[in-house]
Amino acid sequence: MPDERNDKFLDELLDASLRHYSDAAPRERLEGRVLAQLRSARAARSQRRWVWALAVGVAATVVIIAGIAIHKPVPVRPMTASQHASEPQPKLTRGPVGPGLALAKATPRGGPTHTKNLAGKTGNHGLASQLAEAHWPAQFPTPAPLSEQEKLLLAYARWMASSAQKNPAVEEQQDNLEIPLLTITALNISPLEGEKDNPEK
Amino acid sequence: MHAPGTETLSGLRTIADAAGEDLEAAVEQYARTVYRVAYSVLRNHHDAEDAVQETFLRLVRHQKDWVAVRDRRAWLARVAWRVALDRRRAAPEISLEDAAGAVRDLRAAGASADEIAEREQMTALLAKLIATLPEDLRNVVTLSTVEDLTSPEIAEVLGIPEGSVRERLMRARGILKEKLSRCLERKDARRKE
Secondary structure, three states, rough: HHHHHHHHHHHHHHHHHHHHHOOOOOOOHHHHHHHHHHHHHHHHHHHHHHHHHHHHHHHHHHHHHHHHHHHOOOOOOOOEEEEEHHHHOOOOOHHHHOHHHHHHHEEEHHHHHHHHHHHHOOOOOOHHHHHOOOOOOOOOOOOOOOOOOHHHHHHHHHHHHHHHOHHHHHHHHHHHOOOOOOOOOOOOOOHHHHHHHHHOO | OOHHHHHHHHHHHHHHHHHHHHHHHHHHHHHHHOOOOHHHHHHHHHHEEEEEEEEHHHHHOOOOHHHHOOHHHHHHHHHHHHHHHHHOOOOOOOOOOHHHHHHHHHHHHOOOOHHHHHHHHHHHHHHOOOOOOHHHHHHHHHHHHHOOHHHHHHHHHOOOOOOHHHHHHHHHHHHHHHHHHHHHHHHHHHHHO
């Protein structure tokens, strides 16, 4: 009997203890506290999203601007003859260089060679289209390196300029040079023999 | 007539509002269950409340999945269970002998089983005894103490068949009863000596 009573008591005690084990009441307004924290967390989350969206937008704008700046065609400035002379002279090739490129690099004096190149590769029929597609320089006629005569003339001009700077009196003297007046004597043309004899004719 | 962009924006706001309302409704409806699940593991009010906050924050993160969840209470209980297990710390040391002695005194004084069960000493004694159980039995017993949870919900939380829940619960209960009996008898024998 005592064992049965003890067994029954243990069952009741265990049931009641297990029932009370997690029967814990939270502090008041648990839901309010949880909701407040969730709202703040969601607000912070949406704020982070906006910041990221803004950062991505700025980065995209920068990339687009950089792309435009990189791919913008550089305006071709016409070269002067002196600038062109200082650059290395391009080589005319018959190899893999395309016709357009060869044309752009060719000089007028090298013209016959270049025309020969185009004609030799494609024939006369395709020459017109190739010429149309060719990337022509902005300046026409194409600047060419100076010839020997031009170089001599340029050197002379520079020498003259430098000598004038060194000795201004020479220039002044040149300005003050008196040019003697030309005297032209009157023409005295004697008539021909036949005209003397028969003046009526 | 609204512009297409305005309609889309208002539609998104409606979805967001609906999600927010759904979330608030979930908090109102399940916060206490979540709290009890967390408390059954943590045995501490502050830790349990922190676990509740963490559980609902995880719900915010998985809000897209929330719509497709069938048994929302079981889903939240499972999240709370995992959060609580992650946060579980070593329980404060209470002497098993002291707790058993206090229970024995109450019994000798003629206290009923319900009166004894409400005492802190009995809860501490039961916590000690539950802690000695194998893990599979311990988990089932712990979740079964949360009165809101049914056997199918416990099965879903633990990812086991419902039959296993009942079988483990019976085994665990038998072990607990035996240990409780020994504990009280030992104390009684010492007193007699």
